[in-house]
Amino acid sequence: MSQHEIALKINGETCTARVPARLTLVDFLRETLNLTGTHTGCEHGVCGACTVLLDGQPVRSCLIFAVQAAGCEVVTVEGLAPDAVGMSVLQDSFCEEHALQCGFCTPGMLLSAHALLQNNSAPSEEDIREAIGGNLCRCTGYKQIVQAIALAAQRLSVANAPTADLPKRP
Amino acid sequence: MTADAPTGFRYIGRRRRPKEDRRFVVGAGRYAADVMLPGMLHVALVISPHPAARITRIDATAALKLPGVRAVVAGDELAQATEPVFTGLDLPKMKRYPLAPGVVRYVGEWVAVVVAKTRALAEDAAELVEVEYEPLPHVIDPEAAMAPNAPPVHADHGSNVFYRRRFVWGAVDADFGAAPHTIAYRARWHRSATVPIETFGVLARWNPATQLLDVWASIQMPKFPDNLARALRLPGSAVRVHFDVDVGGSYGVKRGLKHSIVVGYLTRKLGAPVRLIEDRLDNMRGGDAHGPDRIFDVEMAFGDGGLVRAMKMRAIDDVGAYAGRAPLQLGKPVGAIVGPYRIRSVAYEPISVSTNKTPEEAVRGFGQSPTNFAIETGMDLIARKLGVDRVELRRRNLIRKDEFPYTIPSGSTYDSGDYHAVLDKVLVAADWNALMRRRDAARAAGRLAGVGLSCCLEPSGGNAAFEPLLNPKNETTTWMEGCHVKIDLTGAVVAAMGTSSSGQGHETLVSTVVGEMLERDPETIRVVHADSLGALPSNSPVGSRMAIMLGGAAAGAARKVKSQLIAIGAHNLDAAPEACVYADGAVALATDPARRLSWTQLVEIAHRKFHLLPPGMEPGLQATHVWEVPTGGALPTADGRVQMYPCYAFEAHVVYAEVDRVTGQTALRAYFVGHDCGVMINPDIVHGMTYGGIAHGIGAALYERFHYDGNGQLLGGSFMDYLIPSSHEVPDITIVDHCTPSPLTTFGQKGSGEAGYLGAPAAIASAVNDALAPLGLHIASLPMTVAALGDLLATKDRAK
Known part of the structure; x- marks a missing residue:
């Protein structure tokens, strides 16, 4: 399994990682970055539990590989609040x-x-x-x-x- | 009894943000899959592609050669090391193990598990496990399975019938003989389930130093820790289930005992934490979480005015390949077998049949929603036969307000209700006559339009009376719930419950009732989920029971703490407790309120000033309350009469639907429900569950089905083919509340966790049949999918 260096912005912070080609974005967020607010419900793009914003657009993070998000800006539920203690x-x-x-x-x-x-x-x-x-x-x-x-x-x-x-x- | 929400409560019944919501909206829920431990191993499944086969060879050589693969375990090894999975019926010859030892009995049954460093690796390796099978004859149709020569699902059991008994309550034959009219019909409820968006997941870690198995699971199952310990041959004290795991929906089905046995065994074998998270296909195919699959054959006997005197109901339930708790779902409806109607005699014949399908599990309502659909189908058919208005027919049959408490033929007593008032309220809110005009205008424009109606009960309070009813060797009559309440030295209140929650808002429930009892702001009350070693005896949120049972347990514990506070105050005021009043956490002399001890003073005395404590009182401020289900505790009579659940909520649904004449697609255009579940602890929570229950019922009525072909293959296994209603399919729903308090509960509350789901399928079927009536068509089979209705409409086209 080939590995790839990626750099992307997640909830406003730049993040670099080395990931397997087949790692989905949702698994990258959850398992690698421990951003467990994003959930997996079906892993075939229907239920929407894994929805994140990719360059401002809502997308299914189970249908995207982490490498495809390289250079993009990702927002998860952890990034919606204005600060660490508040709510939007x-x-x-x-x-x-x-x-x-x-x-x-x-x-x-x-x-x-x-x-x-x-x-x-x-x-x-x-x-x-x-x-x-x-x-x-x-x-x-x-x-x-x-x-x-x-x-x-x-x-x-x-x-x-x-x-x-x-x-x-x- | 009052029709309006009772006054006099400080917090109960008032709008209040649920305590749980904040952590979920910021992404800080903690579900089973969110718990990750260092060195954790992952499980992938090897499953049977055959509906019935003997396993002749398993070769894991190639799988084990993959770097990162730690183990491959198959059925024989696990069966040697564990006890069979819990069975609800008396079936000593039907053994059920998590991994099939020797014989597989449905497509998707687990044959082996592969454990590896990542889930992806485990899945790669699972594909390399070679399994050879010798196919055996199989049976898919439940009626065919009942034939004497049918292929046996469990050869040792000797028959595919797991359970069969004909109960007769009252003079059924005489009532049928005397009645001027009868009808006979079949109603079919096909296999669907609750299908939560979170699949089942479990993580287990064995610690050899402490000899303790820690388990984090998305579980909603009575006696789960005990069942797991027994299966793993461990004492209960060696299994610690963490009930603070958030469960991502369940509605009955999250009973992953077999999953948990597997990871419990593997973590002990491998010395590392092991987790098993179902993917969606795992969940639908081999998660053993399908719901009731029923064929009802019903006869009703009634008078000229449509008053139903007697009913005969035979209910065949296809439980699939193994019997867990699911067959007991034929027993629970005994407690409301006549619905909300004054039917005076009943013959009920539940038949539990095994086929080569995925096993059934408990689903919201525990068999009540299909039964309600079967009863309501009859009420509409009688109305049609006699030419009586459907509403009027129900009015004539509904139990009247002045008849409560009302005992039905099968021995259960309904606690309270005002069914006519609820029905009238929803008819007004829906403007029934306007809906009829809307329907007629649509028909005049050439469309198929119908108005539907259903009335039904939600038995609530959840005990296990169906266990001894369907299995005389099981003498379980206790179905308790417990809560612990304490006030710490800082004066803060903490309540501990003993199960996990799957969206029901139990922290809000407990904090509200404890706040009510102690007159403290619920906002300040912390509610924790004790783990199974620290928890009081509890039975989990099943059977719409927690408002009643956990609410009652929390109130009971808080009442004891309050009496301790009063006793401390009275002692220090040199007065008798009866001479004191408790208000806002302070204790004062009734005759001289200026003489008082504040909350802070009372707490100080309890925790630090033993010399000021009343003699004999325990220091600290804490109490537990464990209580039995009200009206529970008795075994069934010899003829099968039993008090099932204690409290009975009522709902009346009105729905307007149009069916596309060409495609057969049904659209719900208006939806109203009148609902009486007694005193609501938190109205937003009750309403939310009711909306959601209706959405779930819409799925069961129109879209959702686990469909099998004749070869035993599940035709589906994804959300592309198992269709859960989205925001487009669920119309705007209007709830009309009514309140008839229960005389059996602490605050007059009844249960509501199954609300909506219990009446929606019947109401939608009523609407669709009203729409089809001008064509002379009728359907009594759910789900009424596009395909089913399209085919039915096509028969009419062909006949032209």
Whole structure:
């Protein structure tokens, strides 16, 4: 198995590693870098639990080899919060709406939603359902997830950073 | 009893962010696959490609030559070193081992495991293991398997019937003889499951110095540590299961006992930590986590007005190649065998049949959702036969509010309910008449449109009464849950529960009820999952039991601590405890509230000032409470009457659906559910589980099936062919709450973990059949896939 030197940016930090050609990006993140917030649910690109941002776009990290991410910028769930102790508005909104149960699909769901909100500041319910259409959740039936993303959009339209005065759910 | 949420609670029933959510949204959940130990080895599986075969040779030479491969272990070696896997029924001749010793009985059955330094290496090596088989006759169809000359799945057992008994409760024959009308029908529930997004995973580490096996597993299984220790021939004190592992969904199926036996054996053999994480194909094919696969043959006898007097139900369940706990899923529905209806006599014949398929495991509702579907199919058929409105028919049959507590023919007593009120509420919320107009307008425009309805029960509280019912040698009547509550020297409250959680929000549950009892902010209360050596006796979150049982255990322990606080206060106020009041953590004289001891003072006395403690009181502030399921504890009667679960939640579903006349695709356009699970501890959690249960029910009704061909091959094994509903298939759902408190529980709560799933398949089938009715078509087989409905519609086209 051939080995390759790669350099990429992960959650804002430059990272270099020597990896086997067949190592998937998700295994690289989880097993090599111990970034275990990214989960594997199917390893064939359907469930979306392994979703990360690659140069800003949500992708399935189980369908990409680590070597293919060389030179790219990767964002995982560990990189969504503004700092080590806080939460992003979206993450906080997931808590506010209880948009999760077992939490296993949540990181992928958050990254798909994050990408949506980067491009669409006022998504309709249909836009939200479309954006998370590739992220399977077995616990929630999606309703509270849709509500959380709508709440985050509403909050972000008020302020671009988390504050103590975020709108609460009615 | 009140229809509104009870008042008077400080924290219960109020909106509150679940305690668990924050760690999950920042990616700090800790699942089984996230626990990684230095030197950890990885397992890959060698599986059977045959539905039935004798293993004639296994050659691992090439596999063992690969650098990094540590071991290849097959069935004979493991069977020598371990006890067979737990079986729920009385089947002494049916032995089940994690790795097949000698004979394989389904496609996907584990034949050998390969252990290597990485999972990729292990998989490479698994492909190099040569196994030769001599194929044996197999049987796939459960009814064919019941024939006397059918190929035996377990030759030693002598038959493919694992269990069969005909229960008769009440004057069934007389009621049938006297009734002016009867119907007979078949309802088919094909094999699906809960299929969590996290597959099963387990890591084990044997420490020879301490003689202790540490286990981190994504487990949701009653008595898992005991079963694992017994299988590995270890004392329970040598197995430490870490229940603080987050479980990525389960809904019943995460019972990886065989996986855990394998890694438990391997870590002792190899002296290194060993982990086994299923990939999706492993999970679907050989994870032994399929759900009920049932054929119901039902007869109902009823009067001119549609009042159902008697029912005969035969339920054949295809449990696959081995019987674990799954066949007991034929027993649980005995506790709600008449659904929410006043049916006065019942004959019930559960038949558990073995075939050459992947074994079945417990699935959300433990057999209740298929049974509810079978009952509700009959209610719609009766309405159609008599020309009575479906809603009216149910109103006539529903147990009335003034009849509770209500004992059904099979011996279980329903605790409380107001079914008519819940039904009325959901009909108003859905605007039933408007839905009918919408349906009629769609039909006028040439579309197939239907409105569906279902009413059903969610038995909750989870005991094991079905064990002695289906296996007289098993006298289990205890099904306890425990909790430990303490206040430390700093005045902080910590509660310990004794199982893992798979998304149910138990930390929120426990902190809320302990906060309620002690009048402390739940935010400040820490809840931990004790490991199995430190845990109190507990039975895990099965049978919609934790709000009732863990909630009751936590409240009971907190109540004891509170009485200690009161006793300390009273002693130091020179008063009797009855003369004192407890408020916000302080104890004061009732007649002179200015004379009081604060929380801090009480805690100080308990921990440091023995001289101020009441005589005979233990120092420190801590208490445990372990309790039995309310109404539990009795064996079944000789004729099989038994109190199954204690509490009965009720739900009424209304759904509007359209079926594409050409493709057979069903779209759900509106969904409403009326739900009464008594007092909700945390409404967001209850609602979330109900939405999710409905989504799961949509899958069972329309998409999900483990399909086998005649050669015993599983046609699928990925999310490309086993279709879980996405955000596109699950419509916006409206829940209408109602509250009839249970008289049996601490706060009036009932269970809700299976909510939604129990009634959704029946309601969707009702809607699809309403849509098909103008064509004269009917379907009583789930899932109603595009293929199934397309074929059915095509028969109509051909007939034209």
